[in-house]
Amino acid sequence: MPERTKETEKQRQPEAGDSAEVLDLKAAADFLKVSKPTFYRWLAQGKIKGFKAGQQWRFYRRDLEKFLETEEPAAPPAAAEEAERAVEEARKARGLPSVEWNRPGELLDPSVEAEDNPIQRVVNVILASAIDRRASDIHLDASAGEVKIRYRIDGVLHEEMIIPKYVHAPLVARLKLLGDMNLAEQRLPQNGRIAVKHRGRDYDVRVFTYPAMFGEAAVLRILDQASVLIGFDKLGMSPPMRAAFERRLRANQGLIVVTGPLGCGRTTTLYSALNLLNSPQKKVATIENPVEYRLPNVMQVHVNRKAGLTFAVGVRTFRYCDPDIILVGDLEDLETAELCVQAAMTGHIVLTAMVPADAPSVITRLIEMGVEPFLVSSALSAVLAQRLLRKVCPSCRTEYKPSPDTLRRLGMSDDEIASAKFYHGAGCEECRHTGYYGRTGVFELLEVDDRLREMIARRAATAELRAAAVEGGMVTMLQDGLEKAKQGITTIEELLRVLAVGRD
Numbered sequence: 001m002p003e004r005t006k007e008t009e010k011q012r013q014p015e016a017g018d019s020a021e022v023l024d025l026k027a028a029a030d031f032l033k034v035s036k037p038t039f040y041r042w043l044a045q046g047k048i049k050g051f052k053a054g055q056q057w058r059f060y061r062r063d064l065e066k067f068l069e070t071e072e073p074a075a076p077p078a079a080a081e082e083a084e085r086a087v088e089e090a091r092k093a094r095g096l097p098s099v100e101w102n103r104p105g106e107l108l109d110p111s112v113e114a115e116d117n118p119i120q121r122v123v124n125v126i127l128a129s130a131i132d133r134r135a136s137d138i139h140l141d142a143s144a145g146e147v148k149i150r151y152r153i154d155g156v157l158h159e160e161m162i163i164p165k166y167v168h169a170p171l172v173a174r175l176k177l178l179g180d181m182n183l184a185e186q187r188l189p190q191n192g193r194i195a196v197k198h199r200g201r202d203y204d205v206r207v208f209t210y211p212a213m214f215g216e217a218a219v220l221r222i223l224d225q226a227s228v229l230i231g232f233d234k235l236g237m238s239p240p241m242r243a244a245f246e247r248r249l250r251a252n253q254g255l256i257v258v259t260g261p262l263g264c265g266r267t268t269t270l271y272s273a274l275n276l277l278n279s280p281q282k283k284v285a286t287i288e289n290p291v292e293y294r295l296p297n298v299m300q301v302h303v304n305r306k307a308g309l310t311f312a313v314g315v316r317t318f319r320y321c322d323p324d325i326i327l328v329g330d331l332e333d334l335e336t337a338e339l340c341v342q343a344a345m346t347g348h349i350v351l352t353a354m355v356p357a358d359a360p361s362v363i364t365r366l367i368e369m370g371v372e373p374f375l376v377s378s379a380l381s382a383v384l385a386q387r388l389l390r391k392v393c394p395s396c397r398t399e400y401k402p403s404p405d406t407l408r409r410l411g412m413s414d415d416e417i418a419s420a421k422f423y424h425g426a427g428c429e430e431c432r433h434t435g436y437y438g439r440t441g442v443f444e445l446l447e448v449d450d451r452l453r454e455m456i457a458r459r460a461a462t463a464e465l466r467a468a469a470v471e472g473g474m475v476t477m478l479q480d481g482l483e484k485a486k487q488g489i490t491t492i493e494e495l496l497r498v499l500a501v502g503r504d
């Protein structure tokens with residue numbers, strides 16, 4: 001052992017000019033040809049890696065060399081000003097409201113640096129106008145000559161701005177800096193978060209960056225902390241379905257699955273369910289990846305794979321914390337599914353999300369994953385499948401006649417078609433000529449009863465389960481959506497778009 005230690009020490013002994021050479025702070029700043037304050041700032045921002053030897057900072061020459069290679073050159077001030085002008089023009093061309101700069105408490109913390117940084121102002125315009133337009137996501141994609149900025153509004157992407165390519169690198173670098181991400185790493189996907197205040201409200205912005213053909217692409221996801229606890233009255237669930245769902249939620253135990261593709265509003269439904277159940281008499285625990293919204297009096301745990309904290313580990317740990325209600329963000333594998341099933345049979349309400357397109361398919365999926373059919377049949381209480389439909393804009397709502405063929409394909413009789421009234425948005429300023437404003441859910445609630453239990457235990461096919469559920473009174477998403485179209489809440493076209501009915 002002593003010999004080995006000696007050897008290691010010998011290896012650590014750097015020679016002058018060697019990349020393993022260790023420099024003190026002044027030498028390091030000189031090496032990068034910057035002033036000490038600039039060097040300190042880079043160090044604080046994590047751009048430069050160093051280590052502490054006692055009270056003193058030390059730096060490897062090779063780290064400094066790497067920094068020089070990877071550091072994005074800052075956009076020259078003139079280019080940045082020009083970029084700001086281009087973004088401002090794009091904003092005006094789209095008729096977006098202007099953004100008030102640097103008002104205390106508005107937007108990103110207006111540090112001294114932000115105030116005189118045009119790239120920060122570009123970030124502000126992009127974020128502020130996205131929030132003003134109710135966007136849920138911002139996509140930033142570079143091509144050979146330009147950067148396209150698109151907003152997802154009511155679930156649909158809209159191209160909002162095209163900005164010059166030279167803004168791309170400093171813009172992404174700025175977002176990464178704000179998101180507390182590694183600036184030097186450009187070859188791997190990364191994520192971070194930015195706290196934003198706009199017009200007096202707090203937003204949590206998730207930043208994802210990933211390598212793409214023409215430089216790093218970025219997606220910003222805007223989470224509105226205030227709007228999540230919207231509660232059941234705003235989800236768009238029909239009163240009888242809501243009553244049935246609430247009954248299942250308030251039962252003593254059972255597994256309740258909310259299903260649908262990403263972005264179908266599952267999280268909102270699950271949080272609304274937790275909000276309904278959350279009371280001083282109940283202990284609620286969640287394991288999520290990531291925790292999207294903070295809930296008062298709820299024990300929320302983040303999945304941390306690097307540390308070995310998976311969904312399964314979370315659920316297993318909860319057994320010792322004695323919760324009444326458990327939310328598991330994702331049923332990702334057999335182990336997690338089995339633990340959830342077990343918990344759901346031993347006095348817990350277990351809420352979780354899955355991705356199958358409709359409610360009966362969740363049953364088949366659980367069995368395909370390897371959960372014993374008799375366990376699924378006894379643990380599963382209900383499956384809620386859902387999608388989000390855009391709502392007709394109230395300011396330009398007008399009656400119209402969809403094609404009778406389409407309506408027939410949706411199962412309407414000729415008599416019904418003759419008497420039914422349908423509405424769509426003609427297009428106005430309010431909805432920016434899309435005809436839609438806001439979204440509502442369409443749902444199908446499968447309640448597991450004795451008949452279904454028996455069928456699940458003997459591995460009945462999905463189609464058979466669906467037929468039995470409908471016979472037992474399940475309203476399908478299509479029927480629920482058609483009802484909403486008849487009420488003038490949404491359009492037939494939107495229903496077809498989202499549920500992909502009658503397409504090949």
Ligand SMILES: [Zn+2]
Binds near residue numbers: 426427429430435
């Ligand atoms: Zn309108």
